[in-house]
Amino acid sequence: MELEAIPGVGAKTAAALRELDDPVATVESGDVAAIARAPGVNEARAARIARGAIRRRHGDDGRVLATDRAREVYREAIDLLRERTVTDYAAKRLETFYPSASASRIEEAQSFVASAIEREPDPAVREALSGVEPLTDPPTVRVRDRCLATADAETLARAESAVPELSVETVEEARDVSELARSYATVIVLDEEFAGLDVEGDVHVRPNALDEPAETVPERLLAFFAANRERLEAAATIHEAANLSPAADLDRLRDALARLDDDGTVVGDAELDRLTAAVDDLDAAVSTAESVADDRLREAIRERDVTIEGTDFLSLVEQGARVDSLLDRELADEYDEAIERAREHLADALRLEPEEAELADRVFGGDPSFPVERDESAVSRLRTELSAARDRRAARLKAELASDLGDLREPVEELVRDALELDVELAIARFERDFDCAMPEVVGPDGGDEAGTAEAAGFRIEGGRSPLLDVDFGDAEPIDYAVSGATLLSGVNSGGKTSTLDLVALVVVLAQMGMPVPAESATVERFEEVHYYAKSQGTLDAGAFEATLRDFGDLVEGADGRLVLVDELESITEPGASAKIIAGILEALDEQDATAVFVSHLAREIRDAADFEVAVDGIEAAGLVDGELRVNRSPRKGHLARSTPELIVEKLAGDRDTDFYGDLLEKF
Template sequence: MDPESIPGVGPKTAAALADIDDPERALREGDVAAIAAAPEITPARAARIARSAIQARHDESGDVLATDRATEIHRSILDLLQSRAVTDAGRQHLRTLYPSTARSRIDSVRERVERAIDREYPDDLSSDLAAVHPRAEAATVRVRERCLATGDAERYAAATERFPEISVETVADARELADLAEGYATVIALDRAFGGLDIEGDVRVRPDALDDPVAVVPERVLATFGANRDALRAAIAVHRRVGLDPPCDLDALDAALDQIDADGSVRPGAEIERLERAIEGFDDAVGAAEQTATDHLRAAIEDRDVTIEGADLLSLAERGAGVDTVLERELGDAFDAAVSAGRSAIVDRLDLESRADRVDRALPDEPTYPIAFEESVLADLRAELRAARDRRRLERTREVARELAPFREAIDPLLDAALAVDVDRAIARFAAEYDCTMPEIEGAGTEGSGIDIVGGRNPLLPEAPGGVDPVDYTVAGVRLLSGVNSGGKTSTLDLIATVTILAQMGLPVPADRVRTPIVPSINYYGKHRGTLDAGAFESTLREFETLIDDAGQGALVLVDELESITEPGASARIVAGICEALADRETTAVFVSHLAREIREETTIEIQVDGIQAVGLDDGDLVVERSPVEGVLARSTPELIVEKLADETDRAFYDRLLGKFEAASGD
């Protein structure tokens, strides 16, 4: 799919979309999260682009929502759905749902909705869903303790391009390679010519390294999984709890993720932790071991009496011998025991049994007091421990990266499937809370056949879902809907618009049963506030002219008290003319009006009047039958009040007034 073939996508946006992975797939599938990953495209705009792409794929050029009020109803429906989603991505995806005229689009959504409604969702699934998000981009990785080395210019250029995370150095010979080994913990030589050289340090000859990024920069893989670790683990939980078919081995991925932290760093493992403890405690352990050895020797000396004959003392003095010679001759065994105690102390404390021979080399050969270990040997041992730790850390980093690398292709499918559950669950919750059912959508060629609603419950009312009075209403052709103030006329228009929009979105409707054709446009004109001035009145008439000229057969027209635009007498004639024109177009239309009688009298064709009946007063409050009665002009509130007063008294005044209403209804 060419991005610029999508309405609303120009060259600049198309260039931005080219920066994401597989933009054609993202547009084809309406993947809001993937589209939003493009530079300078917000999630809201991504949703609009995705919706346009879906419309283009189903060859839809028009917008069913032809008026502001119809658009408001659609937005309110989306608000109801989005309020039941947990994730931002789920809410944005719900914005791609729109009333369609393409049966293929409607049916594809219906199939998904039916599966969503049939699925069971654990009550506490929200906590898992809340941690799921689309793939996050990892922070830029920079590795400073490792480098690549080569003497080949082409290989240098290739390595620099492929591995921007690490330094690539040029070397001409073994000496320069050895120099690099002094400055880097690990050097990876790319040239086969360096094989077999004995160079001190961690120098690895890997001619195939350019084809093995995990060996060179395992941090790249780890950074990606670290940035998405919590989301992936939450997605794994969603898959398990909902019973989704996973794109990979969830147990293996979960175990691998358990080895890294959120920043992508690898959890050390037992060997690295042992080496870390040895390095961190090295100086203290050496000091304690020397003190232990010295204390042992002091105790031995204090426990023994050393007697030196005069001749022996003179002999020692003549040879320049010191006290250490005396100690060696008289306390050699005790010194050896003391040194052994110090050795055991350092080996046991630092867990250095595997390097005990290196500790032995640090022990003093000649008796001294106090006992001190050989510092140069200890420094070498300390450096050796650090090098061993670094090597093991790199080995473990590579091991974990190799465990995770096979799951890279599963990241997006795993996250997307969990986010789809959020969308499905939101729809299922809406359907359950409003006791919805799937509407019957008539096929092509049934335009103008009308809309049949049984037990419809307007979800846009402020009442709780279970507290809305159900409405039955069948609309075909052009109707006038009469009724008392606050009787539910506007709510009935909202219900008709809502179930039609929901049905053409492919979604369930809040009703016991709904049958509707696919209407090409929904034209809902809300109630005007007050009489319009001449300019606004002219503009309103032009809107209806455009509607009548452009609307194809089968359009849905809903109009709320159009008579308020001008004087009652003139407005009745204008509405009558509009109704006649719409009837010629075989349009389904409902006009709410308090002038239903006057409008009917002005028409030259038969226009049915339906009424939302008030059946009485209860302590001053109207008792209303919410379902319109077909072919019946509803009585007004004043008539009900006059009737009530006439029944309660025998005054002729009220009888006279009531007679006026009865005479009007008989005309």
């Protein structure tokens, strides 16, 4: 698949997507988090790319939502779903669901949703979900104790690109490698012609090093796991709480993470801890060892009966007098003992191994002096050896841990992805439960489903309740309504005509998204387009009126298989003209076998003006009780509902003993 062939993906975006390991598979997977790891692609953009890829896969080039109000209903539906997510990922992922006219896409979405609504929204799982996010790629870690070396210019360029964490040095002969070994704890030579090289230092000839990044630069993998520790731990907890089958061995993952510090270093190794502490504490330990030797000499001087009184001797020393000959002559044994104590203290304080202690012995010695003086070159040599040992130990441990984590790299991607997808599923499950939803049957435009079962085209809703009303969902009255063909919906003011249109639009939009609908049951034709026109705010001027007529002219000349919902179109101009215009629109829609519901107070006039038998449904009011309408919210088929004025006149005719109201009632 060409990335540029995806709707909404241009050359710049395609170039960014190609930075992914497998851009085509990633985009086609619909994994919003994985797509968002492309440079410059955020999750909102990733959701649009995934949606475009879905459209292309199903050959779904149409746009079902044809008007602003139809698109508003879709946004309201998405918002209801998004409100039930925990993670930002799930909120964006839900936007890959859209109203489709493609049977295969609807079937695909329904399959996902059918599995999702079987989930049990466990509060413990939701709590764990708050800690999971898409995995992130940490910044490049610069490693300074190791380098790559090559004599080949092409290899050098490839190494600098493949392993930006390490310095890449140019070498021509063994002497160059030897010099590098004095500057770096480890040198990795990439050229096979250096095989058998025998130089001092930690030098490895590995021509395939660039193909084995986990071994060459384990810091990269460790930095990834360190940066994503909390996400991985949360994902593991989610799998356990939800009884999911994890893609990775959770015990093994947790054991590996326990050996990794937040900065990507290895923890829990006593030898590495010892060497690290020895390097860090070296200067302080040497100073303390000097003090130990000096204290022992002071004590010996005060206690010994020497040719010069002890107090005077100390005074001479403090004045800078030469003391080496005096110490050698008078306190040779005591000086040796003081030096030995200093060496022992240094070895004990740093917990040095025997071969390291031999280097430490050279820190103190030489000509006798007071105060005791360290040999700075010996200190430097000891520091170098301890640092090199520490770095070699750390590198080996990193390589071992990276090896343990290496084959977990892909499974943890799936582990986190499954946890995030669970949030998507749980949001749908909560939506289904919160609004007493059912999975609708979506049938073909000819009224048949994909198995060939005949059903009336249009829509049928039983026990539908709208979550878009300004009342608690539990207080919403259920509605039964079915329409096939062009229909007028009449009814009293505030009887629920507009909310009925909203419910129809919501059920159709959700059904063609593949989602459950807020009804006891529903059957919906797979409409090519949904045109929903909200009530106009007042009479239009001539220019706006002409523009509106152009819109309806385009509408009736469009393709078949449309749902048209119109709320009180008569408000755009004079009632007499409106009735004729609506009648003409209904005639055109009837000829095209479109499904249409026009809410109007001019149903009688429209029916009289139309040249075909217009179906009229009515939301019937039972009457006025204490000044309030009592309404049966489900439209009554084939019934012209009485208006509010008629009901009021009828009530007055019954309450007043006068002919006026009776005569007035007869005029309705």
